[in-house]
Amino acid sequence: MLAYIIRRIFVLIPTLLGVSILVFLMLHLTPGDPAELLMGERASEEALQEIREHLGLNKPLYEQYGLFLKQLMQGDLGETIWTRQKVWIEVKQRFPATIELSIVALFISCFAGMILGIISATKQYSIFDYLSMLGALVGVSMPIFWLGLVFMLIFALNLGWLPMSGRLTVGVELETITNLYILDAIITRNWAALRDALWHIIMPAVTLSTIPTAIVARMTRSAMLEVLRQDYIKTAKAKGLSQFIVIFKHALRNALIPVVTTIGLQFGVLLGGAILTETIFAWPGVGKWMYDAVMQRDYMVIRSGTLFIATIFVLINLCVDVLYAVINPRISVK
Amino acid sequence: MRHLLEVKDLEVKFALWFGELTAIDGISFTLDRGERLGIVGESGAGKSVTGFAIINLISKPGYISAGQILFEGQELNRLPEDEMRSIRGNRISMIFQDPMMTLNPVLTIGTQMIETVLAHENVSKSEAVDIALDKLKKVHIPSPEKRIHQYPHECSGGMRQRIVVAIALLTNPALIIADEPTTALDVTIQAEIMDLLLELCESEKMGLILITHDLGVVSQITEKVIVMYAGKIVESGATQSVVQDPKHPYTRGLLKAIPGIIPPGSRLYQIPGMMPNLTEIPQGCSFHPRCTISESICSTEVPALISKDQHHRMVACHMVK
Ligand SMILES: Nc1ncnc2c1ncn2[C@@H]1O[C@H](COP(=O)(O)OP(=O)(O)OP(=O)(O)O)[C@@H](O)[C@H]1O
Ligand SMILES: [Mg+2]
Numbered sequence: 001m002l003a004y005i006i007r008r009i010f011v012l013i014p015t016l017l018g019v020s021i022l023v024f025l026m027l028h029l030t031p032g033d034p035a036e037l038l039m040g041e042r043a044s045e046e047a048l049q050e051i052r053e054h055l056g057l058n059k060p061l062y063e064q065y066g067l068f069l070k071q072l073m074q075g076d077l078g079e080t081i082w083t084r085q086k087v088w089i090e091v092k093q094r095f096p097a098t099i100e101l102s103i104v105a106l107f108i109s110c111f112a113g114m115i116l117g118i119i120s121a122t123k124q125y126s127i128f129d130y131l132s133m134l135g136a137l138v139g140v141s142m143p144i145f146w147l148g149l150v151f152m153l154i155f156a157l158n159l160g161w162l163p164m165s166g167r168l169t170v171g172v173e174l175e176t177i178t179n180l181y182i183l184d185a186i187i188t189r190n191w192a193a194l195r196d197a198l199w200h201i202i203m204p205a206v207t208l209s210t211i212p213t214a215i216v217a218r219m220t221r222s223a224m225l226e227v228l229r230q231d232y233i234k235t236a237k238a239k240g241l242s243q244f245i246v247i248f249k250h251a252l253r254n255a256l257i258p259v260v261t262t263i264g265l266q267f268g269v270l271l272g273g274a275i276l277t278e279t280i281f282a283w284p285g286v287g288k289w290m291y292d293a294v295m296q297r298d299y300m301v302i303r304s305g306t307l308f309i310a311t312i313f314v315l316i317n318l319c320v321d322v323l324y325a326v327i328n329p330r331i332s333v334k
Numbered sequence: 335m336r337h338l339l340e341v342k343d344l345e346v347k348f349a350l351w352f353g354e355l356t357a358i359d360g361i362s363f364t365l366d367r368g369e370r371l372g373i374v375g376e377s378g379a380g381k382s383v384t385g386f387a388i389i390n391l392i393s394k395p396g397y398i399s400a401g402q403i404l405f406e407g408q409e410l411n412r413l414p415e416d417e418m419r420s421i422r423g424n425r426i427s428m429i430f431q432d433p434m435m436t437l438n439p440v441l442t443i444g445t446q447m448i449e450t451v452l453a454h455e456n457v458s459k460s461e462a463v464d465i466a467l468d469k470l471k472k473v474h475i476p477s478p479e480k481r482i483h484q485y486p487h488e489c490s491g492g493m494r495q496r497i498v499v500a501i502a503l504l505t506n507p508a509l510i511i512a513d514e515p516t517t518a519l520d521v522t523i524q525a526e527i528m529d530l531l532l533e534l535c536e537s538e539k540m541g542l543i544l545i546t547h548d549l550g551v552v553s554q555i556t557e558k559v560i561v562m563y564a565g566k567i568v569e570s571g572a573t574q575s576v577v578q579d580p581k582h583p584y585t586r587g588l589l590k591a592i593p594g595i596i597p598p599g600s601r602l603y604q605i606p607g608m609m610p611n612l613t614e615i616p617q618g619c620s621f622h623p624r625c626t627i628s629e630s631i632c633s634t635e636v637p638a639l640i641s642k643d644q645h646h647r648m649v650a651c652h653m654v655k
Contacts (some may be wrong), residue, residue, distance in 0.1 A: 231435035237391055238430075239450045239501070240423030249449075253440045329440055329485040 004325060008318055020311040023303050024068050028061065038081055038299050039297035051081075077304045082296065087304050090289065095308055097167060101277070102270045104182075104205040109212035112264055116213075117220025117259075121228060122247060132217065139214030144273050148207040148280040155203060162203050165282035172196045204281040208273050212266040219262040223255035230254070258326050264320030271309050304334035336407065338508060338541050339365040339388070342403035346383050346392060355612050357383045357396065359565040364557075367508065369617055370535055370542040372552030372573060374588065375562035376609050381545045384562075385511045387411075388543075389422050406508065427502035428511045432518040433494035437486035446481030447501055454505050469500040473530060492523035499530060509541040513527040515545070528555060550592050553577045561585045564620040567639055569648035581642055581649045583625050619652065627653050 025032050034057050035048040052058045055078075056067060071078065077087040116136070144162045150182040156164040167181055168174060174193040177184050182201070185194035227233065228251055236250040275287035282288070286305050293301035346358035358380045365371050373381045386392045388403055388409055403410040406425065410418065422428075430436045438446060447466035451457060457465070463482070470478035472474055473496040486494055495515065502510050512531065516524035532555050535542045544556055552559050560570040561584065569582040580586045587605035607624035610616060616623055622632035631652050639650040 011558055214559040228570050231432060232438040234391070234431060234439065235428075235498075237437045238389060238422055240419045240421070241449065242419065242453075245449070245453075250438050250441070254438070258438075329441060329442075330487050 104210040108209040113216025116217040136214040187298030337364040340404040342402040347399040370556040372556035372559040379562040431514040444651040495565040
């Protein structure tokens with residue numbers, strides 16, 4: 001198994017190189033002068049010349065790419081165009097915020113989606129089944145920003161149960177290690193901060209998880225229905241096993257195979273949805289940052305953000321493949 | 335002496351949206367300890383439904399609407415689900431048709447065997463492993479210690495069906511219901527599995543209900559046979575006498591249709607027509623539209639299953655005297 005994982009990681013290298021080339025070329029493939037693209041049409045000739053010098057845009061392409069890769073290896077993501085700040089400083093703050101939000105949302109959608117799907121499948125054509133599948137249909141078609149605003153209106157403004165926005169209440173102390181606040185609070189045993197961080201993440205995470213929950217629920221239901229029809233389920237029942245074991249040991253393990261793929265794909269949807277959710281709830285993550293960067297045409301930020309999202313995507317795919325091999329013994333890992 | 339299994343006037347219906355369909359229409363039979371019974375008939379005759387009815391596992395819209403199933407003195411169709419579960423896979427085991435489909439692909443052979451033992455017997459896990467290994471040896475699986483760590487896809491079809499048989503044996507059941515256990519296997523392996531089943535039934539004193547549409551297999555293995563057509567028993571009796579002297583025209587047709595060694599150029603016999611859909615069963619004898627000897631009474635009156643000779647032979651046909 002370990003050998004399989006290592007082999008899979010090696011296969012990632014060319015993929016990631018490809019991503020880096022694409023991200024690098026993003027600027028150069030756009031028609032027009034890169035310097036002008038960066039600085040805007042009304043920039044003075046000196047300013048253009050200066051940015052060319054600064055970013056090495058006057059060097060040959062392969063040399064620029066070589067430099068870009070070298071910096072990347074050293075963890076240097078360059079500077080923002082306008083403020084000339086190290087991109088890395090922002091990245092360290094913002095990537096964990098997005099990851100934390102996405103992972104919590106993913107957990108919610110896996111958990112809720114699978115439970116709904118399993119119950120619907122085992123009670124096919126019952127009221128519960130109809131209601132949850134109707135809910136799933138509404139869930140996938142719900143505009144995320146609208147839902148976020150409705151939640152905010154109800155739970156923050158009217159009921160006052162949950163905070164409006166942000167990651168932590170101002171004044172709550174938290175020693176940051178990973179910048180994943182929930183994790184940091186657990187590591188440092190700072191229960192007050194943990195409670196506060198969870199408090200803040202509930203609404204954005206639930207908002208973000210709506211669509212994936214609906215998709216996972218539908219996928220789980222159809223996969224379970226398919227599996228429950230199989231002969232080996234009849235065998236399991238005929239062996240006198242309890243309903244619980246038949247469903248969770250015999251059926252779910254098999255149904256998980258397609259569901260895991262779906263969940264992997266949902267992570268991409270989550271990252272996309274994160275941009276909207278973060279903007280609504282003022283969540284200081286990559287999504288909001290990228291949104292601002294696009295508005296300001298900060299190429300360096302967009303480049304880093306794209307690299308980040310692509311890398312996460314590739315890593316998630318790796319996880320899915322590994323999980324796949326774990327639950328499906330028919331995939332040869334040798 | 336009390337029978338091991340006694341099925342009395344069993345009736346199974348399926349509730350469909352346009353009404354009800356009677357899949358089993360009042361069948362009765364008995365089985366004694368260590369006795370082997372064959373159930374034959376064309377596809378859709380209700381053989382599998384009968385098997386599932388005995389262990390009370392008829393799939394969803396279906397239910398037992400009338401009759402009694404007595405097994406070892408208990409009325410199975412009245413038992414609460416948890417008591418029924420302690421009989422399923424324990425006192426009565428079931429073997430299904432396709433070994434490619436009846437083993438769970440994501441669980442090892444060992445897991446699937448041990449869970450059965452643990453569900454029914456108060457033993458430790460290592461004792462359960464020993465029982466599993468013992469049964470794998472009984473069905474002649476080479477190096478069982480290795481097999482129990484393998485997944486179904488790592489075994490051949492014949493091997494898997496042996497494993498399925500071994501699973502059925504785990505709890506020393508009094509009765510095995512085998513639903514077309516060899517249909518999916520090739521001919522030589524079919525014979526092997528059948529021999530194995532016969533050998534085990536004799537050595538372990540197990541009762542067997544062998545469901546098949548192959549009268550040839552039935553005549554090799556079983557002592558009694560019932561022939562089913564459209565949810566009813568049309569003929570039953572001692573296997574040898576039924577096979578050598580079939581009385582019902584349907585049984586005769588089935589026997590003629592057994593592929594033997596036929597002269598080149600000649601065609602295999604087929605019973606004319608098809609078994610009716612259970613929603614449109616003809617009036618009178620349900621076989622009469624396909625029958626070569628039917629007369630007017632056959633299309634109006636349902637023939638009763640009555641004794642036609644001294645050898646416990648029962649036939650449901652107006653034309654047989
Ligand atoms: N789930 C179901 N829903 C509706 N009707 C069913 C269902 N299962 C079985 N039946 C009915 O019961 C009848 C008997 O089915 P059964 O499976 O017992 O046939 P069989 O004799 O085992 O045939 P085969 O040789 O094809 O296995 C079928 O013709 C069908 O009409
Ligand atoms: Mg059948």
